[in-house]
Amino acid sequence: MTHVKIVEVGPRDGLQNEKHTVALATKLELIRKLADSGLRCIEAGAFVSPKWVPQMADSLQVLQALDLDAGIDYPVLVPNDKGLDAALEAGVREIAVFGAASEAFSQKNINASIAESLQRFESVMKRAQAANIKVRGYVSCVLGCPYEGDIAPYKVAEVARALYNMGCYEISLGDTIGVGTPNKVTAMLDAVTEVVPVTKLAGHFHDTYGMAIANIHTALQAGVRTFDSSVAGLGGCPYAKGASGNVATEDVVYLLHGLGYHTGVDLEQLADTAWFIAEALVREPGSKYAKARGLRS
């Protein structure tokens, strides 16, 4: 059975945009439940400015409370050398640098042009490699930007290639505002796979217009075998106004199991986890699956 890897981004991408502070204990319980449901890669935090993203301010405490030797990857976002210093202090084994295919988004999100961001990442990469830390690379706005509108596929390919050549072991392609449709996914992947092998790509789809599952299916058919998703469909980027959450992990797992792929995830435990975090945030889960199944007492 072909394995598809899920990168669970709920504790980071999912919670970074919450208006009310999410308690450290709630984050840790969420991560524990996600791990118990079989997820083996859980993005646990971000070493970014607490002024820019207050919800991630406790990332050091989160990482310090996790067992980093338990066979689960807990990557964290790192935008610059200062972020890497914190990641090293936390003892992380994997980080993710995050760039964008849109100049305007890059400025709003990390206060740097694309070229400046790549320079910062070069420095982070060299130090991370010396410390034996794996580095993943994100490209945001691969199917559209909240400030610039359509983004040409060649621009996505340029940034993806730069991150890959720098040493990122995987490039996650983010439809940050969920505007993509399958035809656009195909055009974008055609351009990116010219410069990065498809086996090194991941899909990161937000579900603003309900297209994420269709887009994932299209990317699967193109050979992509890693997808980022967020339990209960939590999330959104604070610098992409109007962007809704990531595609819900439960809905992705339901699709993948239905198509005969292996994920290692127990869908029922995952749905319980979706209800757990939804109740903690005082709302319903954003996933079709968890809502259809309902809350099990």
Ligand SMILES: CC(C)(COP(=O)([O-])OP(=O)([O-])OC[C@H]1O[C@@H](n2cnc3c(N)ncnc32)[C@H](O)[C@@H]1OP(=O)([O-])[O-])[C@@H](O)C(=O)NCCC(=O)NCCSC(=O)C[C@@](C)(O)CC(=O)[O-]
């Ligand atoms: C990159 C910066 C820091 C530049 O921000 P800046 O203001 O240009 O940074 P600076 O170097 O001028 O420093 C200003 C202050 O920030 C501090 N600082 C500087 N760096 C750090 C750091 N690493 N950690 C903690 N503090 C830091 C620094 O020490 C200083 O503190 P002060 O002297 O004013 O007290 C800022 O723009 C930032 O933190 N941006 C984060 C944005 C973010 O996290 N966005 C959400 C994640 S991206 C996303 O969600 C998309 C994704 C990945 O999911 C994929 C998709 O869907 O497309």
